Amino acid sequence: MSENLARQFLIREDITFLNHGSFGACPRPVFVAYQNWQLELERQPVEFLGRNLTEAMRQPRIALAAELGTIEDNIVGLTNATLGLNIVAQSLDLKPGDQILTTDHEYSALEKTWAYVCRRTGAEIVVVKVPLPLQTETQFTDAILAGMTERTRVLFLSHITSPTALLFPIERAIAEARRRGIWSVIDGAHTPGHIRLDLDRLGADFYAGNCHKWLMAPKGSAFLYARPDMQGLIRPLVISHGWTEASGRPGVLGAFGNSPFIDELEMQGTRDPAPWLTVSAALDYRRDNDWESVAAHCQALAQDTARRLAERTGLAPLSAPEFCAPQMVAMPIPDCDVAALKLALYDKYRIEIPVFRWQDRCIARLSVQGYNSRPQMDLLIDALTDLLALG
Numbered sequence: 001m002s003e004n005l006a007r008q009f010l011i012r013e014d015i016t017f018l019n020h021g022s023f024g025a026c027p028r029p030v031f032v033a034y035q036n037w038q039l040e041l042e043r044q045p046v047e048f049l050g051r052n053l054t055e056a057m058r059q060p061r062i063a064l065a066a067e068l069g070t071i072e073d074n075i076v077g078l079t080n081a082t083l084g085l086n087i088v089a090q091s092l093d094l095k096p097g098d099q100i101l102t103t104d105h106e107y108s109a110l111e112k113t114w115a116y117v118c119r120r121t122g123a124e125i126v127v128v129k130v131p132l133p134l135q136t137e138t139q140f141t142d143a144i145l146a147g148m149t150e151r152t153r154v155l156f157l158s159h160i161t162s163p164t165a166l167l168f169p170i171e172r173a174i175a176e177a178r179r180r181g182i183w184s185v186i187d188g189a190h191t192p193g194h195i196r197l198d199l200d201r202l203g204a205d206f207y208a209g210n211c212h213k214w215l216m217a218p219k220g221s222a223f224l225y226a227r228p229d230m231q232g233l234i235r236p237l238v239i240s241h242g243w244t245e246a247s248g249r250p251g252v253l254g255a256f257g258n259s260p261f262i263d264e265l266e267m268q269g270t271r272d273p274a275p276w277l278t279v280s281a282a283l284d285y286r287r288d289n290d291w292e293s294v295a296a297h298c299q300a301l302a303q304d305t306a307r308r309l310a311e312r313t314g315l316a317p318l319s320a321p322e323f324c325a326p327q328m329v330a331m332p333i334p335d336c337d338v339a340a341l342k343l344a345l346y347d348k349y350r351i352e353i354p355v356f357r358w359q360d361r362c363i364a365r366l367s368v369q370g371y372n373s374r375p376q377m378d379l380l381i382d383a384l385t386d387l388l389a390l391g
Protein backbone atom coordinates (compact mmCIF):
# COMPACT_ATOMS: atom_id res chain seq x y z
CA MET A 1 0.00 0.00 0.00
CA SER A 2 1.23 3.45 -0.77
CA GLU A 3 2.48 6.04 1.70
CA ASN A 4 -0.22 8.24 0.19
CA LEU A 5 -2.94 6.02 1.52
CA ALA A 6 -1.49 6.13 5.05
CA ARG A 7 -1.43 9.92 4.81
CA GLN A 8 -5.15 9.92 4.14
CA PHE A 9 -5.75 8.73 7.70
CA LEU A 10 -5.31 10.56 10.98
CA ILE A 11 -3.55 7.69 12.76
CA ARG A 12 -0.40 8.95 14.53
CA GLU A 13 2.75 8.28 12.54
CA ASP A 14 4.75 7.15 15.55
CA ILE A 15 2.34 4.26 16.18
CA THR A 16 2.15 1.00 14.25
CA PHE A 17 -1.59 0.74 14.51
CA LEU A 18 -2.71 -2.87 14.03
CA ASN A 19 -6.06 -2.67 15.78
CA HIS A 20 -8.52 -1.33 13.27
CA GLY A 21 -10.89 -4.04 14.47
CA SER A 22 -11.69 -2.45 17.82
CA PHE A 23 -12.87 1.02 16.82
CA GLY A 24 -12.04 1.52 13.13
CA ALA A 25 -10.34 4.64 11.78
CA CYS A 26 -11.76 7.34 9.59
CA PRO A 27 -10.01 8.66 6.43
CA ARG A 28 -9.43 12.42 6.33
CA PRO A 29 -11.99 13.22 3.59
CA VAL A 30 -14.63 11.29 5.51
CA PHE A 31 -13.67 13.03 8.73
CA VAL A 32 -13.97 16.41 7.01
CA ALA A 33 -17.46 15.49 5.80
CA TYR A 34 -18.31 14.55 9.38
CA GLN A 35 -17.09 17.87 10.74
CA ASN A 36 -19.02 19.69 8.02
CA TRP A 37 -22.23 18.05 9.22
CA GLN A 38 -21.47 19.13 12.78
CA LEU A 39 -20.76 22.69 11.65
CA GLU A 40 -23.97 22.85 9.69
CA LEU A 41 -25.88 21.65 12.74
CA GLU A 42 -24.31 24.29 15.00
CA ARG A 43 -25.09 27.08 12.56
CA GLN A 44 -28.86 26.49 12.68
CA PRO A 45 -29.75 23.76 15.21
CA VAL A 46 -33.51 24.19 14.89
CA GLU A 47 -33.53 23.95 11.12
CA PHE A 48 -31.12 21.01 11.20
CA LEU A 49 -32.57 18.97 14.06
CA GLY A 50 -36.11 20.27 14.10
CA ARG A 51 -37.07 20.60 10.45
CA ASN A 52 -34.65 18.71 8.22
CA LEU A 53 -33.44 15.72 10.17
CA THR A 54 -35.98 13.06 9.18
CA GLU A 55 -35.27 13.57 5.49
CA ALA A 56 -31.51 13.90 6.03
CA MET A 57 -31.39 10.61 7.98
CA ARG A 58 -33.06 8.90 5.05
CA GLN A 59 -30.23 9.52 2.59
CA PRO A 60 -27.64 7.27 4.31
CA ARG A 61 -30.36 4.66 4.74
CA ILE A 62 -30.90 4.57 0.99
CA ALA A 63 -27.18 4.44 0.20
CA LEU A 64 -26.35 1.87 2.87
CA ALA A 65 -29.33 -0.37 2.11
CA ALA A 66 -28.13 -0.67 -1.50
CA GLU A 67 -24.71 -1.69 -0.21
CA LEU A 68 -26.20 -4.24 2.20
CA GLY A 69 -28.55 -5.93 -0.23
CA THR A 70 -31.82 -4.69 1.21
CA ILE A 71 -34.17 -1.73 1.00
CA GLU A 72 -34.14 1.46 3.07
CA ASP A 73 -37.28 0.47 5.02
CA ASN A 74 -35.50 -2.51 6.57
CA ILE A 75 -32.65 -0.66 8.27
CA VAL A 76 -32.42 2.09 10.82
CA GLY A 77 -29.38 4.14 11.78
CA LEU A 78 -28.18 3.78 15.38
CA THR A 79 -25.02 4.66 17.27
CA ASN A 80 -23.53 1.18 17.61
CA ALA A 81 -24.13 -2.55 17.20
CA THR A 82 -24.45 -3.03 20.96
CA LEU A 83 -27.48 -0.77 20.97
CA GLY A 84 -29.05 -2.52 17.97
CA LEU A 85 -28.60 -5.95 19.53
CA ASN A 86 -29.87 -4.74 22.90
CA ILE A 87 -33.01 -3.41 21.26
CA VAL A 88 -33.64 -6.83 19.72
CA ALA A 89 -32.71 -8.85 22.80
CA GLN A 90 -34.96 -6.77 25.00
CA SER A 91 -37.85 -6.78 22.51
CA LEU A 92 -38.25 -10.52 22.09
CA ASP A 93 -40.96 -12.09 24.17
CA LEU A 94 -39.09 -14.77 26.12
CA LYS A 95 -40.43 -16.96 28.91
CA PRO A 96 -38.91 -19.12 31.67
CA GLY A 97 -37.34 -22.20 30.12
CA ASP A 98 -36.89 -20.68 26.64
CA GLN A 99 -33.39 -21.19 25.27
CA ILE A 100 -31.04 -18.78 23.55
CA LEU A 101 -28.56 -20.75 21.50
CA THR A 102 -25.16 -19.18 20.92
CA THR A 103 -21.46 -20.01 20.57
CA ASP A 104 -18.36 -19.78 22.71
CA HIS A 105 -16.90 -17.07 20.40
CA GLU A 106 -19.25 -14.20 21.19
CA TYR A 107 -18.38 -10.64 22.20
CA SER A 108 -18.42 -10.20 25.97
CA ALA A 109 -20.79 -7.20 26.04
CA LEU A 110 -23.40 -9.22 24.15
CA GLU A 111 -22.90 -12.23 26.40
CA LYS A 112 -23.82 -9.86 29.22
CA THR A 113 -26.82 -8.56 27.27
CA TRP A 114 -28.26 -12.07 26.96
CA ALA A 115 -27.39 -12.85 30.60
CA TYR A 116 -29.37 -9.75 31.59
CA VAL A 117 -32.31 -10.79 29.40
CA CYS A 118 -32.23 -14.25 30.94
CA ARG A 119 -32.18 -12.81 34.45
CA ARG A 120 -35.32 -10.80 33.62
CA THR A 121 -37.25 -13.41 31.65
CA GLY A 122 -36.17 -16.75 33.11
CA ALA A 123 -34.85 -17.85 29.71
CA GLU A 124 -31.52 -19.68 29.61
CA ILE A 125 -28.39 -19.51 27.48
CA VAL A 126 -27.07 -22.60 25.73
CA VAL A 127 -23.48 -22.22 24.53
CA VAL A 128 -22.26 -24.43 21.71
CA LYS A 129 -18.53 -25.02 21.40
CA VAL A 130 -17.50 -24.41 17.80
CA PRO A 131 -14.86 -27.02 16.89
CA LEU A 132 -11.37 -25.67 16.17
CA PRO A 133 -9.62 -25.52 13.84
CA LEU A 134 -12.66 -24.64 11.76
CA GLN A 135 -12.07 -26.38 8.44
CA THR A 136 -15.51 -26.98 6.92
CA GLU A 137 -18.92 -25.38 6.83
CA THR A 138 -20.48 -28.66 7.95
CA GLN A 139 -18.39 -28.72 11.11
CA PHE A 140 -19.91 -25.36 12.07
CA THR A 141 -23.50 -26.05 11.05
CA ASP A 142 -23.57 -29.49 12.65
CA ALA A 143 -22.40 -28.02 15.95
CA ILE A 144 -25.13 -25.37 15.88
CA LEU A 145 -27.86 -27.77 14.83
CA ALA A 146 -26.86 -30.20 17.57
CA GLY A 147 -27.59 -27.43 20.07
CA MET A 148 -31.14 -26.78 18.82
CA THR A 149 -33.94 -28.19 20.93
CA GLU A 150 -37.71 -27.85 21.21
CA ARG A 151 -37.08 -24.99 23.62
CA THR A 152 -34.72 -22.95 21.43
CA ARG A 153 -36.32 -19.59 20.71
CA VAL A 154 -33.31 -17.50 19.65
CA LEU A 155 -30.18 -18.25 17.67
CA PHE A 156 -27.56 -15.60 18.39
CA LEU A 157 -24.39 -15.71 16.27
CA SER A 158 -21.55 -13.40 15.40
CA HIS A 159 -20.95 -13.22 11.67
CA ILE A 160 -17.31 -12.27 12.25
CA THR A 161 -16.17 -13.15 15.76
CA SER A 162 -14.30 -10.75 18.01
CA PRO A 163 -11.82 -12.91 19.98
CA THR A 164 -11.07 -15.36 17.17
CA ALA A 165 -11.61 -13.23 14.04
CA LEU A 166 -13.46 -16.07 12.34
CA LEU A 167 -15.96 -15.64 9.54
CA PHE A 168 -18.71 -17.99 10.59
CA PRO A 169 -20.57 -19.71 7.71
CA ILE A 170 -23.96 -18.83 9.21
CA GLU A 171 -26.24 -19.28 6.19
CA ARG A 172 -27.46 -22.85 6.74
CA ALA A 173 -27.86 -22.37 10.49
CA ILE A 174 -30.08 -19.33 9.83
CA ALA A 175 -32.16 -21.25 7.30
CA GLU A 176 -32.63 -24.10 9.75
CA ALA A 177 -33.59 -21.67 12.52
CA ARG A 178 -36.24 -20.18 10.25
CA ARG A 179 -37.58 -23.62 9.39
CA ARG A 180 -37.96 -24.39 13.10
CA GLY A 181 -39.50 -21.01 14.01
CA ILE A 182 -36.40 -19.84 15.92
CA TRP A 183 -35.55 -16.12 15.76
CA SER A 184 -32.08 -15.53 14.29
CA VAL A 185 -30.21 -12.55 15.69
CA ILE A 186 -26.86 -11.81 14.07
CA ASP A 187 -24.02 -9.72 15.47
CA GLY A 188 -22.44 -8.20 12.38
CA ALA A 189 -20.35 -5.62 14.23
CA HIS A 190 -17.33 -6.38 12.00
CA THR A 191 -18.95 -7.11 8.65
CA PRO A 192 -20.05 -3.87 6.89
CA GLY A 193 -17.24 -2.83 4.57
CA HIS A 194 -15.37 -6.04 5.43
CA ILE A 195 -17.30 -8.74 3.62
CA ARG A 196 -19.97 -8.52 0.96
CA LEU A 197 -23.40 -8.52 2.60
CA ASP A 198 -26.70 -9.46 1.05
CA LEU A 199 -29.03 -9.19 4.03
CA ASP A 200 -32.30 -10.06 2.34
CA ARG A 201 -30.78 -13.18 0.84
CA LEU A 202 -29.06 -14.12 4.11
CA GLY A 203 -32.52 -14.22 5.65
CA ALA A 204 -31.65 -13.46 9.28
CA ASP A 205 -34.54 -12.01 11.24
CA PHE A 206 -32.37 -9.36 12.88
CA TYR A 207 -28.87 -8.18 11.99
CA ALA A 208 -26.88 -5.34 13.56
CA GLY A 209 -23.70 -3.94 12.05
CA ASN A 210 -21.24 -1.14 12.68
CA CYS A 211 -20.36 1.44 10.07
CA HIS A 212 -17.58 2.86 12.25
CA LYS A 213 -15.31 -0.18 11.94
CA TRP A 214 -14.53 -1.47 8.43
CA LEU A 215 -16.78 0.90 6.52
CA MET A 216 -14.63 3.70 8.01
CA ALA A 217 -17.50 6.03 8.90
CA PRO A 218 -17.12 8.09 12.12
CA LYS A 219 -17.55 6.54 15.57
CA GLY A 220 -21.20 6.25 16.50
CA SER A 221 -22.58 5.02 13.17
CA ALA A 222 -24.28 1.65 12.94
CA PHE A 223 -27.49 0.05 11.74
CA LEU A 224 -30.12 -2.44 12.77
CA TYR A 225 -31.79 -4.55 10.10
CA ALA A 226 -35.05 -6.36 10.68
CA ARG A 227 -36.96 -8.46 8.16
CA PRO A 228 -40.24 -6.74 7.29
CA ASP A 229 -42.32 -9.42 9.03
CA MET A 230 -40.22 -9.05 12.20
CA GLN A 231 -40.20 -5.27 12.50
CA GLY A 232 -43.45 -5.25 14.44
CA LEU A 233 -41.76 -7.18 17.27
CA ILE A 234 -39.26 -4.42 17.94
CA ARG A 235 -39.78 -2.18 20.97
CA PRO A 236 -37.67 0.95 21.49
CA LEU A 237 -35.45 1.08 24.57
CA VAL A 238 -36.03 4.83 24.76
CA ILE A 239 -39.47 6.31 24.23
CA SER A 240 -39.34 9.66 22.50
CA HIS A 241 -41.12 11.72 19.81
CA GLY A 242 -41.10 8.82 17.33
CA TRP A 243 -43.65 6.85 19.36
CA THR A 244 -47.42 7.25 19.03
CA GLU A 245 -50.34 5.71 20.91
CA ALA A 246 -51.12 3.71 17.78
CA SER A 247 -47.59 2.26 17.44
CA GLY A 248 -47.61 -1.47 17.11
CA ARG A 249 -50.99 -1.66 15.36
CA PRO A 250 -50.81 -3.09 11.85
CA GLY A 251 -50.48 -0.51 9.09
CA VAL A 252 -49.97 2.46 11.41
CA LEU A 253 -47.12 4.82 10.53
CA GLY A 254 -44.65 6.28 12.99
CA ALA A 255 -44.81 9.87 14.14
CA PHE A 256 -42.54 11.13 11.33
CA GLY A 257 -44.20 9.27 8.50
CA ASN A 258 -41.79 6.33 8.33
CA SER A 259 -42.63 2.93 9.77
CA PRO A 260 -42.76 2.73 13.59
CA PHE A 261 -39.60 0.56 13.36
CA ILE A 262 -37.67 3.53 11.93
CA ASP A 263 -39.34 6.44 13.69
CA GLU A 264 -39.26 4.90 17.15
CA LEU A 265 -35.62 3.89 16.96
CA GLU A 266 -34.20 6.85 15.06
CA MET A 267 -35.50 9.39 17.55
CA GLN A 268 -34.01 8.96 21.02
CA GLY A 269 -33.91 12.54 22.22
CA THR A 270 -31.30 15.04 21.08
CA ARG A 271 -28.18 13.37 19.75
CA ASP A 272 -25.41 14.09 17.27
CA PRO A 273 -26.61 12.62 13.97
CA ALA A 274 -23.38 13.57 12.16
CA PRO A 275 -21.76 10.08 12.28
CA TRP A 276 -24.80 8.49 10.64
CA LEU A 277 -25.13 11.30 8.09
CA THR A 278 -21.48 10.72 7.12
CA VAL A 279 -22.10 7.09 6.14
CA SER A 280 -22.81 8.22 2.55
CA ALA A 281 -19.42 10.00 2.40
CA ALA A 282 -17.69 6.86 3.70
CA LEU A 283 -19.34 4.79 0.97
CA ASP A 284 -18.28 7.38 -1.64
CA TYR A 285 -14.71 7.39 -0.33
CA ARG A 286 -14.47 3.63 -0.64
CA ARG A 287 -15.82 3.65 -4.16
CA ASP A 288 -13.62 6.56 -5.30
CA ASN A 289 -10.52 4.85 -3.92
CA ASP A 290 -11.20 1.36 -5.24
CA TRP A 291 -11.35 -0.03 -1.71
CA GLU A 292 -12.05 -3.55 -2.96
CA SER A 293 -8.50 -3.68 -4.31
CA VAL A 294 -7.10 -2.13 -1.13
CA ALA A 295 -8.99 -4.68 0.96
CA ALA A 296 -7.74 -7.58 -1.18
CA HIS A 297 -4.19 -6.36 -0.63
CA CYS A 298 -4.80 -6.10 3.13
CA GLN A 299 -6.19 -9.62 3.23
CA ALA A 300 -3.09 -10.99 1.49
CA LEU A 301 -0.87 -9.11 3.94
CA ALA A 302 -2.81 -10.38 6.97
CA GLN A 303 -2.68 -14.00 5.81
CA ASP A 304 1.00 -13.76 4.91
CA THR A 305 1.87 -12.28 8.31
CA ALA A 306 -0.08 -14.99 10.12
CA ARG A 307 1.68 -17.66 8.07
CA ARG A 308 5.11 -16.19 8.83
CA LEU A 309 4.38 -16.02 12.55
CA ALA A 310 2.99 -19.57 12.56
CA GLU A 311 6.26 -20.76 11.02
CA ARG A 312 8.10 -19.34 14.04
CA THR A 313 5.67 -20.47 16.72
CA GLY A 314 4.74 -23.83 15.21
CA LEU A 315 1.15 -23.13 16.33
CA ALA A 316 -1.71 -24.09 14.02
CA PRO A 317 -4.12 -21.37 12.78
CA LEU A 318 -7.64 -21.34 14.21
CA SER A 319 -9.25 -22.04 10.85
CA ALA A 320 -8.82 -22.70 7.16
CA PRO A 321 -8.23 -19.38 5.33
CA GLU A 322 -11.82 -19.16 4.03
CA PHE A 323 -13.18 -18.94 7.59
CA CYS A 324 -10.77 -16.22 8.61
CA ALA A 325 -12.08 -12.63 8.61
CA PRO A 326 -10.49 -11.11 5.50
CA GLN A 327 -8.65 -8.23 7.14
CA MET A 328 -8.31 -9.65 10.64
CA VAL A 329 -6.56 -12.72 11.93
CA ALA A 330 -6.33 -14.13 15.43
CA MET A 331 -2.78 -15.49 15.62
CA PRO A 332 -2.12 -18.09 18.32
CA ILE A 333 1.06 -17.31 20.28
CA PRO A 334 2.91 -19.40 22.89
CA ASP A 335 1.61 -19.29 26.44
CA CYS A 336 2.78 -16.04 28.04
CA ASP A 337 1.86 -13.12 30.29
CA VAL A 338 -0.45 -11.49 27.74
CA ALA A 339 -0.75 -8.18 29.57
CA ALA A 340 3.03 -7.85 29.85
CA LEU A 341 3.48 -8.73 26.19
CA LYS A 342 0.90 -6.17 25.05
CA LEU A 343 2.58 -3.51 27.15
CA ALA A 344 6.05 -4.38 25.84
CA LEU A 345 4.82 -4.27 22.23
CA TYR A 346 3.56 -0.78 22.86
CA ASP A 347 6.35 0.56 25.05
CA LYS A 348 9.30 -0.89 23.16
CA TYR A 349 7.94 -1.03 19.60
CA ARG A 350 4.98 1.41 19.58
CA ILE A 351 2.78 -1.39 18.22
CA GLU A 352 -0.93 -1.19 19.10
CA ILE A 353 -2.38 -4.68 18.86
CA PRO A 354 -4.75 -6.65 21.12
CA VAL A 355 -3.05 -9.53 22.92
CA PHE A 356 -5.25 -11.62 25.19
CA ARG A 357 -6.08 -15.00 26.61
CA TRP A 358 -9.11 -16.75 25.10
CA GLN A 359 -10.10 -20.11 26.58
CA ASP A 360 -6.82 -22.07 26.76
CA ARG A 361 -5.04 -20.04 24.09
CA CYS A 362 -2.99 -16.86 23.94
CA ILE A 363 -3.84 -14.75 20.91
CA ALA A 364 -2.54 -11.66 19.13
CA ARG A 365 -5.30 -10.30 16.91
CA LEU A 366 -3.94 -8.55 13.84
CA SER A 367 -6.03 -6.09 11.82
CA VAL A 368 -4.78 -4.82 8.47
CA GLN A 369 -6.29 -1.70 6.89
CA GLY A 370 -5.26 0.52 3.98
CA TYR A 371 -2.92 2.63 6.13
CA ASN A 372 -0.83 -0.41 7.11
CA SER A 373 2.28 -1.57 5.24
CA ARG A 374 4.50 -4.59 4.80
CA PRO A 375 7.35 -3.01 6.85
CA GLN A 376 4.86 -2.73 9.73
CA MET A 377 4.15 -6.46 9.43
CA ASP A 378 7.91 -7.12 9.47
CA LEU A 379 8.18 -5.02 12.62
CA LEU A 380 5.42 -7.03 14.29
CA ILE A 381 7.08 -10.34 13.43
CA ASP A 382 10.46 -9.06 14.69
CA ALA A 383 8.92 -7.70 17.88
CA LEU A 384 7.05 -10.92 18.67
CA THR A 385 10.14 -12.97 17.84
CA ASP A 386 12.14 -10.83 20.28
CA LEU A 387 9.60 -10.63 23.11
CA LEU A 388 8.51 -14.26 22.93
CA ALA A 389 12.09 -15.46 22.36
CA LEU A 390 11.07 -17.29 19.19
CA GLY A 391 14.35 -16.68 17.34
Ligand SMILES: Cc1ncc(COP(=O)(O)O)c(C=O)c1O
Binding pocket: 021, 022, 080, 081, 082, 083, 106, 107, 109, 110, 158, 160, 161, 162, 187, 189, 190, 210
Ligand atom coordinates in the same frame (compact mmCIF):
# COMPACT_ATOMS: atom_id res chain seq x y z
C1 LIG B 1 -18.41 -9.13 17.61
C2 LIG B 1 -18.65 -7.77 18.21
N1 LIG B 1 -19.90 -7.44 18.56
C3 LIG B 1 -20.21 -6.24 19.07
C4 LIG B 1 -19.22 -5.30 19.27
C5 LIG B 1 -19.61 -4.00 19.88
O1 LIG B 1 -19.45 -2.95 18.99
P1 LIG B 1 -19.90 -1.51 19.47
O2 LIG B 1 -19.09 -1.20 20.70
O3 LIG B 1 -19.57 -0.59 18.34
O4 LIG B 1 -21.34 -1.58 19.77
C6 LIG B 1 -17.89 -5.60 18.94
C7 LIG B 1 -16.85 -4.60 19.15
O5 LIG B 1 -15.70 -4.78 18.86
C8 LIG B 1 -17.61 -6.86 18.40
O6 LIG B 1 -16.36 -7.22 18.09
